[in-house]
Amino acid sequence: MIRISSILALGALLLVGCNSGASNETSTSTTPSSTESGAKLKVVFIPKNTGNPYFKPLGAGIEEASKELGFDYQEQGPATGDATSQLPIIKDQIQRKVDVIILAANSPDALNEVLDDAKAKGIVVVTVDSDLEKNESHRDVGVMATDTSKIGPAQIELLGREMNYEGEFAILSATTDSPNQNAWIAHMMTTLKDPKYSKMKLVETVYGNDEPQKSSTEMEALMTKHPNLKGVLSPTSVGLAAAAQVLENSGMYPGGKKAANGGIHLTGLSTPNQLKKFVANGVITAFQLWSPKDMGSLAAYLGTAAKSKKIELKSGTEVDGPKGTKVKLNDKGVVFAGDLVTFDKANIDKFDF
Amino acid sequence: MKRPELIPAILTILVVAFFWKISPDFRDVNYLLANTTIFAETGLLAIGLTLIIISGNIDLSVGSSLVLTSCLVAKFTNDGTPIFVSVLMALIIGTLLGTINGLLITVGKLPSFLVTLATMALYRGAAQAMMGPASAKVPQPLKGIDRSDFHGLPYPFIIFVICALIVGLILHRMILGRWLFGIGTNKEAAHYTGFPVNRATISAFAITGFLIGISALLMDSRLGVARHDLAKGIELDAITIVVAGGTAIAGGKGTMIGTVLSWLLIYFVKTGMGVNNLKAEYQLTIIGIILVLSVFSQQIADRFSTNRQRKTTKIEAR
Numbered sequence: 001m002i003r004i005s006s007i008l009a010l011g012a013l014l015l016v017g018c019n020s021g022a023s024n025e026t027s028t029s030t031t032p033s034s035t036e037s038g039a040k041l042k043v044v045f046i047p048k049n050t051g052n053p054y055f056k057p058l059g060a061g062i063e064e065a066s067k068e069l070g071f072d073y074q075e076q077g078p079a080t081g082d083a084t085s086q087l088p089i090i091k092d093q094i095q096r097k098v099d100v101i102i103l104a105a106n107s108p109d110a111l112n113e114v115l116d117d118a119k120a121k122g123i124v125v126v127t128v129d130s131d132l133e134k135n136e137s138h139r140d141v142g143v144m145a146t147d148t149s150k151i152g153p154a155q156i157e158l159l160g161r162e163m164n165y166e167g168e169f170a171i172l173s174a175t176t177d178s179p180n181q182n183a184w185i186a187h188m189m190t191t192l193k194d195p196k197y198s199k200m201k202l203v204e205t206v207y208g209n210d211e212p213q214k215s216s217t218e219m220e221a222l223m224t225k226h227p228n229l230k231g232v233l234s235p236t237s238v239g240l241a242a243a244a245q246v247l248e249n250s251g252m253y254p255g256g257k258k259a260a261n262g263g264i265h266l267t268g269l270s271t272p273n274q275l276k277k278f279v280a281n282g283v284i285t286a287f288q289l290w291s292p293k294d295m296g297s298l299a300a301y302l303g304t305a306a307k308s309k310k311i312e313l314k315s316g317t318e319v320d321g322p323k324g325t326k327v328k329l330n331d332k333g334v335v336f337a338g339d340l341v342t343f344d345k346a347n348i349d350k351f352d353f
Numbered sequence: 354m355k356r357p358e359l360i361p362a363i364l365t366i367l368v369v370a371f372f373w374k375i376s377p378d379f380r381d382v383n384y385l386l387a388n389t390t391i392f393a394e395t396g397l398l399a400i401g402l403t404l405i406i407i408s409g410n411i412d413l414s415v416g417s418s419l420v421l422t423s424c425l426v427a428k429f430t431n432d433g434t435p436i437f438v439s440v441l442m443a444l445i446i447g448t449l450l451g452t453i454n455g456l457l458i459t460v461g462k463l464p465s466f467l468v469t470l471a472t473m474a475l476y477r478g479a480a481q482a483m484m485g486p487a488s489a490k491v492p493q494p495l496k497g498i499d500r501s502d503f504h505g506l507p508y509p510f511i512i513f514v515i516c517a518l519i520v521g522l523i524l525h526r527m528i529l530g531r532w533l534f535g536i537g538t539n540k541e542a543a544h545y546t547g548f549p550v551n552r553a554t555i556s557a558f559a560i561t562g563f564l565i566g567i568s569a570l571l572m573d574s575r576l577g578v579a580r581h582d583l584a585k586g587i588e589l590d591a592i593t594i595v596v597a598g599g600t601a602i603a604g605g606k607g608t609m610i611g612t613v614l615s616w617l618l619i620y621f622v623k624t625g626m627g628v629n630n631l632k633a634e635y636q637l638t639i640i641g642i643i644l645v646l647s648v649f650s651q652q653i654a655d656r657f658s659t660n661r662q663r664k665t666t667k668i669e670a671r
Contacts, residue, residue, distance in 0.1 A: 050633045079633040082585045084576070088391060092627040095378050095388075109488050109578045113496075 041071040041304050042098040045296075046086050048106050048130070050077040053353045054271060054292060055104065058128060061296025062102060065322075071099075071304055083107035090114045093123070100124045100303035102296075108133045115139060124313075126303040128295050136332050140306060141313045143299040145290035147336040148180070151235070152187025154288060154340045155269070156197060159231050162254075162265040162285055166199035167230030170222050172243055172268075174210040174236040184235050203229070208239045215242035223250065223264070230261075234268035240287065241270065244278040253283045272343045272351040279348050286344040292353065295337040298322065302335065357599035357651045358611035364647060365618040372625030379625050386507060388624050390499035390575060393509035394419070394584075396616045397568040398591035399598075400513075400520050401451075401561025403612045406595050407524070408557050409537040409604025410458065410465035415565060416588040417476035418450040420581060422569035424480045427489035427579035436494045443573075444566040450476060451562020455555035473588070481581040488580040491573045498574040509571050514613075516564060521609030529556055537604025594619055597647045615647070 045062050047055035059075050066073035076093070078085035086106055093101055094117060101118060105111060105127050115125050115138040125139040132138055146154075159169060171188070173181045185205065192202065203226050208215025215238055223229060223246070232247075234240040247253045247266055254263035267287045278284045301322040305311045311319040313329065321327035327335050343351065372379040379385070398415045405412045425446055430439045450472075457468045498508050524530040532553035535543040544550050573579055598615030600607025622643060626636045 044630075074630055076630045077633055079637055080586070083580055083582045084584070088623070088627055091388060091391075092624075092630070095381070095384050095628050096630070097378075107580070107582075110576050110580060110583065113575065113577045 041100060041307055042096070043071050043073050043100040043102065043300060043303060044093050044096075044098045045073070045075045045102045046089055046093075046104065047075065047077040048104045049081040049085070050079060052077075052081075053273065055129075057351070057353045058104070058292040058296040061293035061298075062300040063296075064293075065297045065300035065304075069301065069304055071300075073300075078106075081106050083110045087111060087114050090118060094118050094121055097121075098123060099307045100126065100300075102126045102128055102299045102303060103139070104129045105132055106130070109135045112138045124303045124307045126299045128299045129292065131332075131334065136315075136334075140333070141302055141329060142332070142334045143295050143302065143337055144334050145295065145337065146340050148183045149187055150336075150339060151184045151269070152189075153191040155184070155233055155235060155267070156188050156191045156200075158286060158288060158342065159233050159265065159267050160197055160200060162267060163200070163231045163262075165197060168201050168203045168226055168228050169231030169233060169265075170203050170226065170229060171205040172215060172218055172222070172232055172234040172236075172239045173205060173207050174239060176207050178210075181235060188233075200231075208234075208236075208242065210236060210238045212238060212242045215239045216246050219243040219246040223252065229264055231265045231267075234266070236268065237270040237274065240266070240268040240284075241274050241278075243268075244275065244283050248278065248281070248283045254285070255282055269340075271353055272348050273353060275343070276348055279343065279345055286342050288340040288342050291338060291341045298327070298335065298337045302327070357654065358608055358614050360647055360650050360654070361598055361611065361614040361618045364643065365614060365621060368618065368621045368625060372621070372629075376625065376629050378628045383505065384628075385621075385624065386502075386505060386510065387499075389510040389513075389620065390507050390571075392616070392620045392623075393507075393513040394568045394571050394575075395587055395590050395594065396513045396613075397516055397564045397571075398561075398587065399594040399612050399616055400517050400609070401557075401564040402591050402595045403598075403600055403607055403609055404520065404524060404533055404557040405465070405561055406592075406600050406602060407537045407604055407607045408533040408554055409540060410554065410557070411469060411592070411602075412451075412454060412465065412558065412561060413469040413588050414450075414454060414472040414476055415561065415591055416584050416586065417473045417480070418447060418562065418565045419569050419572065419584050419587065420579075421450065421476040421480040422446045422566055423573045423579045423583065424484050424489060424581060426495075426569060427491045427573055428483065430492050430495070432492045432494070434492055439492065439495055440570060443570045444563055447564070447566025447569060448559050448562040451558040451560070451565065452555060454562075455558030458558070459551035459554050477581065484579075484581045488578040491577050491579060495570070495574050496577050498571060509575075512567060512571070516567065517609055517613050520560065520564070521613075523560070524609050529553060533557055534605060537601075537606070539605075590619075593644060597644050599651055618643070618647070 045059055063073050076089055078089060083106055090101065091114060101123055103125065112135055118125055127139045127142040129145065131142040131144060171185060173185060192200065206218040206222060208218045219242060232243055234243050243266055247264060251257035252259055252264050254265060256263055266284055269289055270287055271289060275284060275287060306313045315329050315333040316331050318326050318328045329335055402412060422443055426439055426443045454469055454472055457463055458465045501508055503511060532548045535548050536550055536553060540550060594615050595612050596602055598611035600611060622640060626639065
């Protein structure tokens, strides 16, 4: 008897515990929706994993769009970035009858089947930042970072402006077989043929394998081997941060203690947070990256517009974009979200990712 | 306490009642049934692990075996392969991988923790070496078992229930089960009693391998592709289910019904939280709390009943 009553007591205790705990959670995570009236669309953003700072501005872009366009917005990410960790979440969203899923896909193909289910239920599936490569038919549109062919020229122009379009410079890349890096470097080479950059001379391209230690060593070697070096371009976060540290220690940055004939100008591609201190102390003047926020707002716009049948997302066509612009879907149904953003002393504190 | 699995049963009822009340998306029997398809794969691993843990062993390699089996099946079959060939292949490979574990533990006289820690790396490594970053397409006839159902019951769920029944009978009604409980309680004693310790241990791992083969088929069928990086961390989910179901991690104690009920509990909790878009970090916390509660309350109930028993014997002795 005692045993049964104690179990019941424990059960009652748990029920009370569950009730108060879980109702708190749901009230913070669900926003009131008015789908019954049919007025507001439900949009959910599924990042690669929670707590990843890169996806914060992306979510912020969607959230901003939600206020402008008047849809319900929720973000629901998996705890880990495994290939199938997003799968149960997508199933849940289908059951929740959302209208648009914005997905930064963890796998190019493991989600095919469940995304087909979503599309069959009339949900518009938009990929952002990471696409379903070679499986593009399982989503409606992909909103990706700046077009590869725009990154090379923008980077060369930024470095050129800093070093007054003349002198020796080097590239510190990631790995020799990174497809992105190599595509960007190829576009940089073509850009350098422009007479505007004829006095800039690329002396060497080195690879830091995206490891801080190796990148530092390569940077030091560059500075020793090329005493007349005036610029270094590192289109990778790890390489750029490592090079900045080396440059700071050596004091050879423009305005540094040991800067000979103007110092070495360093720039490249990186997320802003890890370079804030180097911008603040003048080691780096400016650097660039695509804008996750732009990706978010464009994805939200295209997704909701397609759901309410204002536009039709077909590969190789041009559709109406936000604020009277036109956006073009390429033959794989990819839209590129705007130009690179340049971060410098004036604006870097506005970014947090 | 005679029936420790009462605790997951009670918790399951409470959880279902709670989500049924607060969430209209949860209040959908068809959805609750259809959504079991992902969890059936984990459930099959938990069924096998129940045998292994009762025998005082552990198998950390179940997830890696699952991935290796599913990759091998997907890579070496194509649209023309008859379906029974794929099925046979999965079952044989799975059983083989499990048997290798069992042999290393018994013949090699190595602790199961070490052996399966090594094969956990080895099996997944082999899958990665074979596949690289690419994925293999699953042949068309094998796809989509999770979308088909028998009178509303999805096939993966039916398969899970049947497997639990059969392995439950082996564990509780057949001689192999008695051996496993004996080995888990005291391996030396079991040996001197004349229990075939090695044969029974290998059998437990081989049965688990067989279930992994079934699980691999379900996963291939559901995803339509196989990659080396699927089902990461699934071994911990499966072990969690077994332990929360009242099976003693030190061996010698446990029931199949406990594992099934605990599977149900975790399934309903995960589904309920998921469909309400509870943040991932809270989900982990709540699952953790439920596990602690489940294990802790079983301990308390256990201590409570042994105390009472001791008291009775004292009185009798007087």
